[in-house]
Amino acid sequence: MGLDGSAESRAAADWAAREARLLGLPLHLVHVRKPVPERKGRASLVGTDDRQRGAEEMVREVAEGVRARHSGLDVTTEQSSGRPAEVLARAAEGSELLVLGSRGLSGIGGFLVGSVGLSVVAHAERPVVLVRAGGQAADEYETGPVGAPSAAKPFRPVVLGLDAEQPDEEVIGFAFAAAARRATSLRVVHGWTPSAYYAYGLSVDIELHGDLMSQETSALTEVLRPWCAKFPGVEVTAESSYGTPGDHLADASREASLVVVGRRIRRSAFGTHIGPVTHAVLHHSVAPVAVVPHD
Numbered sequence: 001m002g003l004d005g006s007a008e009s010r011a012a013a014d015w016a017a018r019e020a021r022l023l024g025l026p027l028h029l030v031h032v033r034k035p036v037p038e039r040k041g042r043a044s045l046v047g048t049d050d051r052q053r054g055a056e057e058m059v060r061e062v063a064e065g066v067r068a069r070h071s072g073l074d075v076t077t078e079q080s081s082g083r084p085a086e087v088l089a090r091a092a093e094g095s096e097l098l099v100l101g102s103r104g105l106s107g108i109g110g111f112l113v114g115s116v117g118l119s120v121v122a123h124a125e126r127p128v129v130l131v132r133a134g135g136q137a138a139d140e141y142e143t144g145p146v147g148a149p150s151a152a153k154p155f156r157p158v159v160l161g162l163d164a165e166q167p168d169e170e171v172i173g174f175a176f177a178a179a180a181r182r183a184t185s186l187r188v189v190h191g192w193t194p195s196a197y198y199a200y201g202l203s204v205d206i207e208l209h210g211d212l213m214s215q216e217t218s219a220l221t222e223v224l225r226p227w228c229a230k231f232p233g234v235e236v237t238a239e240s241s242y243g244t245p246g247d248h249l250a251d252a253s254r255e256a257s258l259v260v261v262g263r264r265i266r267r268s269a270f271g272t273h274i275g276p277v278t279h280a281v282l283h284h285s286v287a288p289v290a291v292v293p294h295d
Contacts, residue, residue, distance in 0.1 A: 001099040002088045002120070003029045005058040008101030008133035013062055015131040015288060016099035017070040022181045023096060026074035027066065030091050031059045032084040055079065085119035092120070097127040097290070121282075122274050125265060127174060127292045129258075130282065140257035140287075155184035156257040157237075159287070161249045161277060162190050163262075164219045164240070168294040171262035172224075176231045178258055178290070185235040189252050190220050191245030216240040246280025253285040260290045 001016040003009050013029060020027040033055060056079065063077050080087050092098035100117050121128050137151055144150030160175035179186040217240040228236055241248055253259045261278045274282075274291075281289055 001027060001029050002084070002091075002101075003031045003059060003062060004084075004101075005031075005055075005062070006101060006133070008131070010062060010065075010101070011133050011135045012099045012101035012129075012131040013066055014069065014137070015129070015135065017066050017073055017075070018137060019097070019099070019129070020073060021070060025096055026076060028091075028095070029059065029063055029066075029075065029077045030088065031055060031077070031079050032087045033079065033081045034084065035081055085116045085123070088116075088120050089124045092124040092126040092128065095126055097129055098124055099129045099131060102130045102132060118274070121263070121278075121291050125293050127290050129288055129290045131288045132286075135288065155182040156255055156287075157185045157187045158182065159187045159189060159249065159252045159256040159259045161245055161259070161261045161281065162188050162220065162223070163245075164190050164192075164216065164223055167223045168262055168292075170294040171260065171292045172227055174290065174292045175260040176227050176234055178260065179234045180231050182257060183233075184257065185237065187252060187256070188220065188224060188236060188238040189245070189248050190216065190238070190240040191243050191248045192216050192240060213240065213242065244280070245277045246284065249277070249281050250284035250286075253281070253287045253289075256287040258290060259285050259287050260292060263291050263293050265293045265295055 001013055003013060013027075017027050033052070059077050059079060063075050067073065067075050078091075088098060088100070098120070100120060102114075102117055117130065121130070138148070140155055141151050142153040142156055144153055158175055158179040160172065162172065175186060175188075217238065220238045220240050224236060224238060228234070239248070249259060249261070259281060261281050263274055263278055278291055282291075
């Protein structure tokens with residue numbers, strides 16, 4: 001889990017601790033310091049030492065807080081120097097997943113993902129979860145009697161954004177496993193737009209619209225069939241709707257504990273390699289987002 005002392009990274013640390021508990025795994029907190037250019041003069045050295053001591057104190061304080069709130073969880077820390085995006089992407093290689101914090105957009109939804117976060121999401125070859133600042137554990141649960149989310153209630157559904165034409169087992173398996181360990185349902189969302197030839201007729205031919213919707217739903221159901229058999233305890237609802245996938249996923253995120261999307265791995269050094277749907281979800285999702293890379 002990437003840690004920089006900000007409110008968003010502290011929220012991410014608590015989310016990562018809860019997820020580590022669900023997974024039965026330890027939590028490793030990683031703080032990365034950018035290399036300080038060598039400069040002459042005593043003042044420079046003193047300033048560098050002060051920043052290092054401050055970083056060490058911050059990491060120690062966050063780790064102690066996580067241990068106090070999550071009794072019995074194995075929490076370890078690491079401090080590294082280098083380019084944060086590169087160090088965090090390497091740290092993800094040996095982990096189940098990497099968790100990062102991000103500021104919310106305008107306080108209402110979505111993530112403000114900086115250059116480090118975008119680079120990590122684009123290049124890490126393990127799942128990366130983004131958590132908004134201000135996120136609370138109770139937000140992941142259904143509402144209680146007074147209309148507010150309550151940890152005494154079941155988890156909200158896990159939402160999976162699925163491309164029925166190019167489904168990937170890594171992404172689907174991650175979403176089913178996340179729903180299973182939360183003992184909650186899985187809501188599969190598929191958005192589709194017809195070709196220009198069909199789109200012209202949709203506005204006037206309701207029957208054509210219904211036929212295309214039925215075809216898309218059947219394809220989605222067929223993709224999910226073996227996974228439903230593998231995870232019989234997970235209740236699955238599948239929605240194939242006309243429109244932009246990112247918009248449908250953003251709407252679904254308002255009632256989700258976690259949104260899962262995929263990202264095709266491209267090993268070129270240029271570009272962000274995230275994809276338009278994942279970009280849209282990151283900018284508009286209310287719930288934490290897991291980006292799962294796949295070939």
